[in-house]
Amino acid sequence: MLHSNSSLSFKEIVSKMEYYCSYQERCHADVAQKLREFSLSNDEKEELIVSLLQNNYLNEERFALLFSVSKFHQKKWGKLRIKNELKARQISDFLIQKALKEINSDEYDATFDLLAEHQWEQIREPNPLKKKKKFCDYLLRKGWETDRILEKVTELERLSQ
Helix, strand or coil, X not given: CEECCCCEEHHHHHHHHHHHHHCCCCXXXXXXXXXXXXCCCHHHHHHHHHHHHHCCCCCHHHHHHHHHHHHHXXXXXXXXHHHHHHHHCCCCHHHHHHHHHCCCHHHHHHHHHHHHHHXXXXXXXXXXXXXXXXXXXXXXXXXXXXXXXXXXXXHHHHHCC
């Protein structure tokens, strides 16, 4: 059966989707979005997703684990940002919790301290209230915990006086 959108057979679409899932970890939401490019019936889409799951091209647990650890290491995201990004990708709460546990707590603390201290030094704002706000806003956007941020800003203010 040919599919009008791309003139590809079902087998060719399966092959494309296997490649799509093999060169980078994907979640179900990514695959569902990609499948919209093809003119497939709902049954064909389901069959394709089952095939990807059975052949281990698609694995939500593996995706969540890799996503959380890599975003923490590469982008220095905090657990709140990672959790929200995984939720946006429709990952289950169970898998989100499991993925967050993979982040080493000592490394998490050390990364936060380095990031916070670096950011504090980078902000060239003479007004102490504005500097504090810029500092907090930056770390909140990165997904770090509010109490941790407030504790650190108090410590850094004290040290810089």
